[in-house]
Amino acid sequence: MLNKFLIGIMALMILSAAASIPVSAQDKTVKIDGSSTVYPVTEAVAEEFQKAKRGRIKVTVGISGTGGGFKKFCRGETDISDASRPILKKEMDACTAQKIEYIELPVAYDGLAVMVNRKNTWVTSLTVADLKKMWEPAAQGVIKKWNQVRSEWPDAPLKLFGPGADSGTFDYFTEAVNGKSKASRGDFTASEDDNILVQGIAGDKNALGYFGLAYYEENKDKLKLVPVDGGKGPVLPSEKTVMDGTYEPLSRPIFIYVSKKSMSSPEVKEFVEFYLKQAPTLVKQVKYIPLPSTAYKLAEERFAKVKTGTMFSGEAKAGVKIEDLLKMESGK
Amino acid sequence: MQNIEHRAQSTDIKKRIALNKLWDYIFLATGLVSTLAGLVLLFALMTNLFIDGSQRLSYKFLTAFPSRFPEEAGILSAWVGTFLLMLVTAFAAIPLGVAAGIYLEEYAGKNWLTDIIEINIANLAGVPSIIYGLLALGMFVYFFKFGESVLTGGLALALLILPMVIMATREAIRAIPNSIREASYALGATKWQTVWWHIIPYSTGGILTGIIIGLSRAIGETAPIITVGALTFIAFLPAAPVSAEFPFISFKWLFDPFTVMPIQIFNWVSRPQQGFHINAAAAGIVLLCMTLFMNAAAIYIRYKFRKRIKW
Numbered sequence: 227m228l229n230k231f232l233i234g235i236m237a238l239m240i241l242s243a244a245a246s247i248p249v250s251a252q253d254k255t256v257k258i259d260g261s262s263t264v265y266p267v268t269e270a271v272a273e274e275f276q277k278a279k280r281g282r283i284k285v286t287v288g289i290s291g292t293g294g295g296f297k298k299f300c301r302g303e304t305d306i307s308d309a310s311r312p313i314l315k316k317e318m319d320a321c322t323a324q325k326i327e328y329i330e331l332p333v334a335y336d337g338l339a340v341m342v343n344r345k346n347t348w349v350t351s352l353t354v355a356d357l358k359k360m361w362e363p364a365a366q367g368v369i370k371k372w373n374q375v376r377s378e379w380p381d382a383p384l385k386l387f388g389p390g391a392d393s394g395t396f397d398y399f400t401e402a403v404n405g406k407s408k409a410s411r412g413d414f415t416a417s418e419d420d421n422i423l424v425q426g427i428a429g430d431k432n433a434l435g436y437f438g439l440a441y442y443e444e445n446k447d448k449l450k451l452v453p454v455d456g457g458k459g460p461v462l463p464s465e466k467t468v469m470d471g472t473y474e475p476l477s478r479p480i481f482i483y484v485s486k487k488s489m490s491s492p493e494v495k496e497f498v499e500f501y502l503k504q505a506p507t508l509v510k511q512v513k514y515i516p517l518p519s520t521a522y523k524l525a526e527e528r529f530a531k532v533k534t535g536t537m538f539s540g541e542a543k544a545g546v547k548i549e550d551l552l553k554m555e556s557g558k
Numbered sequence: 559m560q561n562i563e564h565r566a567q568s569t570d571i572k573k574r575i576a577l578n579k580l581w582d583y584i585f586l587a588t589g590l591v592s593t594l595a596g597l598v599l600l601f602a603l604m605t606n607l608f609i610d611g612s613q614r615l616s617y618k619f620l621t622a623f624p625s626r627f628p629e630e631a632g633i634l635s636a637w638v639g640t641f642l643l644m645l646v647t648a649f650a651a652i653p654l655g656v657a658a659g660i661y662l663e664e665y666a667g668k669n670w671l672t673d674i675i676e677i678n679i680a681n682l683a684g685v686p687s688i689i690y691g692l693l694a695l696g697m698f699v700y701f702f703k704f705g706e707s708v709l710t711g712g713l714a715l716a717l718l719i720l721p722m723v724i725m726a727t728r729e730a731i732r733a734i735p736n737s738i739r740e741a742s743y744a745l746g747a748t749k750w751q752t753v754w755w756h757i758i759p760y761s762t763g764g765i766l767t768g769i770i771i772g773l774s775r776a777i778g779e780t781a782p783i784i785t786v787g788a789l790t791f792i793a794f795l796p797a798a799p800v801s802a803e804f805p806f807i808s809f810k811w812l813f814d815p816f817t818v819m820p821i822q823i824f825n826w827v828s829r830p831q832q833g834f835h836i837n838a839a840a841a842g843i844v845l846l847c848m849t850l851f852m853n854a855a856a857i858y859i860r861y862k863f864r865k866r867i868k869w
Contacts, residue, residue, distance in 0.1 A: 255815075257815075259789075262828070265791075269790075270626040272791055272793070273624075273625055273626055273793060276793050276794070281794060284793075284794050285791075285793070286789045286791065286792050287789060287791035287792075288787065288788075288789040288790055288791075418828075419827070419828045421827070421828065421830070438830075440830050441830040443830070444830035445830070511626065512626055513830070
């Protein structure tokens with residue numbers, strides 16, 4: 227019996243060796259990878275798209291992070307890259323080296339929410355200068371109490387929570403608040419899992435932290451949202467204030483990058499068209515903030531015209547309104 | 559006088575015995591507490607998982623693809639991916655590991671080369687799993703061009719458990735008394751005949767146990783799988799292994815993209831919606847059951863094979 231078993235194993239091994247002759251018959255697949263922030267939106271679109279196509283076109287979505295996604299994208303391994311920030315200079319160079327051209331399409335807004343504990347009675351709003359005082363690299367080991375930020379605030383320890391340095395949210399917040407991407411104090415509780423941050427802030431009266439607005443929406447009863455004053459008075463982040471650009475500088479557009487090469491395959495083209503058409507509804511369902519409808523129109527045009535390159539100069543920029551950029555480009 | 563001395567001595571001994579007994583009890587208590595600490599913690603974790611996840615467990619949960627709505631999301635692509643990966647892992651790791659183990663125990667001479675191999679295998683068992691992921695990425699994805707496929711993932715995990723399989727094989731073979739070998743040689747059997755008819759059958763129980771424990775570890779691995787490019791959202795299954803057309807058996811599934819249970823769980827845990835956290839707990843239960851089932855199989859197999867051995 228054992229004999230037969232072993233012979234069976236060997237036969238199967240030979241068979242599988244024979245089968246490892248490269249299978250070239252690629253079926254229709256749209257390969258997407260990139261930011262975990264954009265993931266929920268892309269997942270929703272992919273789900274609906276496959277339903278609409280009855281599974282004839284396959285869509286795969288990975289989460290390698292914005293940077294990791296671009297690495298694969300610029301090697302030509304994926305068709306579309308999810309990105310929570312515009313493409314950086316060095317990523318542009320990597321793409322150019324491999325002759326990968328891309329079309330940059332904004333798909334939604336993401337607001338960053340600044341949160342404190344519900345028992346925190348003293349904070350009614352924060353200016354960007356306050357945030358900078360708390361978070362800038364120079365604050366490390368120095369700003370440890372609330373009254374060091376504003377003297378009228380209590381003499382209580384300041385406990386900070388934020389996403390880890392690999393996250394696009396961290397990049398964006400540091401850019402918007404401290405003026406330089408990734409420039410932040412290091413002595414705060416960092417976690418890549420935003421739910422940990424929620425728990426941390428909810429459990430400590432003296433806590434303050436920031437993360438994507440979607441996480442606040444799900445935890446409204448546990449946290450207190452703080453209005454942020456970007457120079458024109460304190461504004462609470464909401465669908466309205468993010469969309470019309472009054473909640474600044476802590477709101478950002480998120481993108482997909484489509485490889486020009488992949489556009490020759492009709493399924494990728496179809497998928498992107500479907501993406502932009504469905505985005506206004508689907509983006510809301512996954513608790514992100516849709517772009518104004520004119521922006522989606524402009525993005526569709528941009529895609530139809532196969533306009534390659536980035537609207538940004540290869541660096542993260544805070545407080546830009548996406549429709550202005552799109553208009554500027556198409557408006558000659 | 560003598561009597562008094564004698565009595566003093568005996569109380570001395572009694573005291574010492576009492577003290578020693580006390581130490582015995584203290585050690586017993588410490589040991590018990592240490593054992594319970596682990597068990598209670600595990601039990602609490604599992605109860606927690608069951609309370610959270612059991613409400614979502616249903617046939618639909620097992621047969622649905624991931625979705626943006628927590629109530630509609632399921633783990634079909636994840637558990638099929640995990641299952642196929644284990645299949646590839648087993649087919650790659652078992653022949654290699656068992657053959658290597660037999661060679662090292664039965665054939666290899668006692669020299670410096672064997673020593674180096676042995677030390678390396680022992681060390682490999684302690685290498686962090688991410689390293690195997692990187693190795694697989696370089697070797698299978700880029701060099702052999704297997705792509706980010708079931709095959710790559712399975713082979714990566716096979717590398718990971720290979721040292722374990724080799725060690726288990728060697729342990730099992732070492733447990734066979736030398737007299738069996740000698741008896742076989744005495745009857746004129748060659749080395750190969752001895753290995754084939756005696757060594758392998760007698761050590762099968764131990765080997766299989768080792769393999770299954772290795773696979774139970776591999777099933778929960780995330781790091782090497784992410785490194786070789788497993789995906790998160792995947793709403794289709796790999797190609798079917800059998801087809802109606804010639805040659806009836808298809809190995810295309812080996813080259814299809816995949817996702818696995820731990821990745822699905824990780825993704826759900828990090829989502830903001832409470833519903834996804836419940837899904838993660840439910841998927842955790844399923845993964846736990848898969849592991850439990852494999853371990854139960856290991857115990858049963860060991861029992862079965864032990865019974866067949868008559869010496």
